[in-house]
Amino acid sequence: AALFGRSFLSLKLNPTPNIGTKRESPIKIQTNNTFSNIIMCLHLINNLQDKSISLPLTYKQFDCLGIQALINRLVRRNLHEFATKLTKFLNIPADEGENRILVQWAVQEINNPTNTNEESISEIIKSRLENVSGIPFIEIIGAAFLAKKTIVVRRLLDVKVTINDQVDILLTLGDKEEALQRALKSENTDLVLYVLMRIKADESLTDYMLRLKKLKSLPINLHLE
Structure with missing residues (x-):
């Protein structure tokens, strides 16, 4: 299967090395990176088809959708844990990946109409995010203010603001x-x-x-x- 897949690549995976030099060919580096990225994406697409996720995509759909849009879809489905694992798997910087997901999770907790206990909301958010570096708590507080949950606003004021x-x-x-x-x-x-x-x-x-x-x-x- 791997050999069959290689035949679709426009560049050879193992070009003949130059005799007398130890430098790796730029073509080989580029091709190996392309091959690794495709394998990584296929592995991710396979996981998306799991029953717990139920988000089947073809490679073309995945490529057109993009990582950030995929993360947004996962977050809207409350699949924050899987979305976080995805960002780590793809080595996405924390401020663009994990931290952004955690902020969206906190905002959803605040805006959830079934969450009426503001003290409880505050404690849940603080206990999960207080020790995470780089979390922009001011964004979470802004969401709480818009939701008119002033107790949450006051409880989060002292957390990295x-x-x-x-x-x-x-x-x-x-x-x-x-x-x-x-x-x-x-x-x-x-x-x-x-x-x-x-x-x-x-x-x-x-x-x-x-x-x-x-x-x-x-x-x-x-x-x-």
């Missing part, structure tokens, strides 16, 4: 006090000023001045301003 993004999200949620406290804790003067200006725009001057008087941890350079 920059202080600037934390403050912006809290201000969007209307939690001015928490946003200000986090900004003060960061000791970032520019960030504190940014929060104060946002608060000032929403409050009367009297309320704003009273808020400033209550703050004991305000940086001295802000007092001077």
Whole structure:
């Protein structure tokens, strides 16, 4: 079968080596890579036909569909584990493969109408993704915000989210006090000023001045301003 398959390749798999040189022919390298890629794809296509996946494709269909579109189909079928194995099998970079799949899984968990316990959703996402490097939690938080699941948003704020993004999200949620406290804790003067200006725009001057008087941890350079 292998010999039969080789006959369809336009290049010879084993060209006659040049006498007196140890360098491998570029044609041989290219052909071997092509052969390996085809075998890898055929192995994957065979796995797609399994009953647990039920996604039969011809090689031509697979080639036209593309890897990313195939991953999207698997994710829509909730076959996240198989999709993740596929990305590892094909050596796809994590940010384009495994991490993207995990983010989509988290978003599906958030948008699942049967998942009404926001505390439980938060814990499931945190326990699975907290120790995975490179996960853009801000995207997951954005999905939770759009789904109006504010508890999920708050629970995920402390998981690998920059202080600037934390403050912006809290201000969007209307939690001015928490946003200000986090900004003060960061000791970032520019960030504190940014929060104060946002608060000032929403409050009367009297309320704003009273808020400033209550703050004991305000940086001295802000007092001077």
